[in-house]
Amino acid sequence: MKVADLTATQLGGRLKGPGLHLRTGMFVAHIQTSIPSVAEGIGLLYADYPLADTEFADFHISLAPPPTLRRWVHPQVLFAFDGRAPFKPLPLDQAFPMFEWGLNWCVSSHSHQYLIMHAAVMEKDGFAVIMPAPPGSGKSTLCAALVNRGWRLLSDELALIRKDDGQAVPLPRPVSLKNASIEVIRDFEPTAFINRECRDTIKGTVAHMKPPRDSVARAQETAKPGWVIFPRYQKDAATVLQARPKGGALMAMADNAFNYSLLGAVGFHMLADMIDTCDCYDFTYSNLDQAIEVFAALQPPAP
């Protein structure tokens, strides 16, 4: 059964009452909220996602107005992970982005069975491209463009690398778009569904793009990391793909990892093995169509 199989009333009722067991990749989130914008966002962006058995959830989360008098003046929303609030409350109209950020936090701060990096991951022909990048580098924009041109979305935020075999594990979720990139993607792919914009958040204006149906359907299918590409959007820049030395690539990946030091020697070896088998590049771009061509021409790394 999928989210789309529920009517809006059924979905809202579940979220308000016993909660919704939503499967995203390897994780099941048990979500409880009576906030309409969250129910709406889940209904629109997670329509293709399977519901999970109610026996076990990895993360029990809720979104609710904090129990203070403020609710009458400036309504707010509080994200809780199994009854505890890891963040300060946000204005109520940011409830859906907070749900997305909160769920990312659940994974990145607990799922140390993986090496977790702040990076987008896409796959084609069995190989995954991993794009680590600080905010503002155009990672999510490029990711959103690529998954509309035949690449399978594994994640736009969190690269999960499995310990036993170094495979990239999918966590396909709505792609987070910020500020100008919302319009860029609307123009680039008018058929892509992007939800209502949410203004004045800590990251500016944010909106989320619905992931391609195929990526959601194949969420259990891992991929072998093939390329590590550090993207950099630069206005009017020429499209340049340039090899990056592996030592530097490893250090930069370590900087982008959430639990590199937590994993100790295991983390180092996992990262080193991954960098060893991947081709590593710096990529500067300003034109999305040219960027797509460069990615389409990527050759699998020599074995």
Place this chain on the structure above:
Amino acid sequence: MKPRRDLVACALRDPEALVSWTLVEWDLLVRQARHAQLLARVCWLVQERGLLQQVPDQPRAHLEAARVVSDKQDRAIRWEVNRIRHALQRVGIPVILLKGAAYVMAELPPARGRLFADVDILVPKEKLPEVEAALMLHGWAATLHDAYDQRYYRTWMHELPPMTHVKRETTIDVHHTILPETARLRPDPRKLRAAAQHLAGDPDLQVLSPADMILHSATHLFHDGELEHGLRDLADLDSLLRHFSTAADFWPHLASRAQELDLARPLYYALRYTRHILHTPVPNSALAVSRAGRPFQMLESFMDALFLRALRPDHASCADFFTPAARRLLYVRSHWLRMPPLLLMRHLLHKALVSPKDD
């Protein structure tokens, strides 16, 4: 409203049975154990029995992830102790490690899968200025800058204000005894130091003797602590008791040592609740001797009502209507035991009226 079972205590009592637990039970166990800081501990218990692979995939992932965190803390504590030893070398006193750091460095069973952040050490009171200066020279800095807080610690407490390392952001608590100077019970720290034992092959580092280690853990839990991680601390006690009680004369020695250190009451509580909640094998003879520290009947029933609630995991599924009140009362009690009434009144008034203005 009746609280559901405390699944963490069930798991600690009988780890073998975990392999036949249902996914629904695992779901709640993982949640309770995470809140109780005992998830990594559960992982260890299953793993050392060779049963980890029989745990269903979903909960196993959480156990293994928690284990990653506790392994990292184990490495971090060893390095931190190395740095503390280095910093205090010139002071020329043996450094006595307490609690978590002691369990790790002495390779004791409660260290397995234990989550904690601070290092606690015990040094002679007259050496405090030198120890503090040496730590500051090596990068630790006071965290509390409020003059009243500084005075609170320095005049009345059993430790310096917590110090945090400016680079590693690790915290050290430097104790000169194990209860506040103003507390009702007055264990003599000289006796603790005299009985302390060197770590194998280490001239600089010591840990408390087995009996004193148990008494300190009991005192911390039942007379001083905040009980947010009460069950974790109780599990420490359970594990220490099981480990050390194999020695001959352990139980009689523990009881007489408790008398000697004025800690008969915490020992009584420790034996009562470890046996009750975690089925620790405390012989009847030992329990009988520990009754020297027993409170009068009505107080005991009242303390049962409080501790049997507060020693559950701090999770909604383990709470009943009275749990929040029980936790609050125990918190008030810990202050009550910490200072004489007038001093406590003065302290609370200051905290309520003066301190907030400084913010």
